[in-house]
Amino acid sequence: MxxxxxxxxxxxxxxxxxxxxxxxxxxxxxxxxxxxxxxxxxxxxxxxxxxxxxxxxxxxxxxxxxxxxxxxxxxxxxxxxxxxxxxxxxxxxxxxxxxxxxxxxxxxxxxxxxxxxxxxxxxxxxxxxxxxxxxxxxITQELISQPMPERPQLTPPAPPTEAELWALIAARTDKTGGKRRRATKTSRDRRVSDPVLTAYVLQRAIDNGGACESCGVAPGWLDDFGRPHFQAHHIDPDIDLTDWIGAVCGTCHDRLHHGSDRREQATLLRATVRARQLEAGRAIFDQR
Missing domain, CATH: 2.30.280.10 (SRA-YDG)
Structure with missing residues (x-):
């Protein structure tokens, strides 16, 4: 102590x-x-x-x-x-x-x-x-009775553009040869994702009209930046590549994990994601 x-x-x-x-x-x-x-x-x-x-x-x-x-x-x-x-x-x-x-x-x-x-x-x-x-x-038990300072109201930084995110992804791909499996966080024994890939996928959905890439419906609420809120779903849990990750609403994310038709929904999502990547001229790194 x-x-x-x-x-x-x-x-x-x-x-x-x-x-x-x-x-x-x-x-x-x-x-x-x-x-x-x-x-x-x-x-x-x-x-x-x-x-x-x-x-x-x-x-x-x-x-x-x-x-x-x-x-x-x-x-x-x-x-x-x-x-x-x-x-x-x-x-x-x-x-x-x-x-x-x-x-x-x-x-x-x-x-x-x-x-x-x-x-x-x-x-x-x-x-x-x-x-x-x-x-x-x-972990300290004592109460904090001192007044906390008035903090300045800062303008949130502008979110990165799809082009900026893709530039980072492309640079990493040059180093890895386009093969990247999700890492395992030893302390929690769970898979972790590259945050750049996640940010890119979410921005991809926003730039394509702001609708879920699975059901095609816009989420019913916005995040702190005023943007539609999506969750990143890994179609194959072990693959961390942009053409294997979809930006989906919370309902679809649950369905993709727990629904009786989750395999069929995953196949449809994969097709949507690949089509968007090809339409944008983004290279598909993994052809499985």
Missing amino acids: SGYVPNKVYDRAEIHAAAKLAGLPPGNATAGITTVGADLCVFWNPFRGLYANRWIKEPDEFVYSGEGSTGPMTYTGGNWQLKECHEQARPVPVFYKVKRTGSHWLHLGEFTVMEVIAGISRDKEQNLRDDIRFRFLR
Whole structure:
């Protein structure tokens, strides 16, 4: 357990200075993820808009973007250390900046890294890139009575275009030869998908009129960006390729997994997906 007191506001400069005075690693005073003394700490600055940090349930659960402001994020530095905390169930002290200026940080307590998630976002140069996100859950029991700061209302970034997503997919295909099986996430023993492929497939449905690729009906609600909400369905659970993934509504997704006619529906969906890929001039990488 760390020696920090939950619900207390700390001067961050003093945190680093105290570790140095004790002959321990003082950490990087400007980094969001850094080792201070014996602890790997997260310093979340909500006044920075570059990353995908967001609350799921304030102040107990949140998603935090990994390190790296330019280019794809990789499992190095703080990202690698947080991944280790996830695998070893090691707690992470979390500090939350409460004022835009100055060095006032509220200690929220210790959190566990529940999940490591692959995503896509734009870097500071506005280039589309792979990113890494960590889902945190608070394990400290003390209540947080300090007022949380008023955060600026940021304009959501524009979603990537189909052309941008396809460019990323094509670059990866050059490296893999067009063969990609879904990875298995060892800690949860479940298949995971390339988020770029998923984003492309969902955008494909939107660009083709915003209707489900299985039933042809538009979903009845919109997401935070004002777009029709779809789910990505892998027609073959092991194949992560654009001509084997459909963008479907929630009802069709359930039907494709549990319906008595799921095989027939999967065949029809596959035909629709292949036709759209061919019509758009997108190469079909897997001919099965």
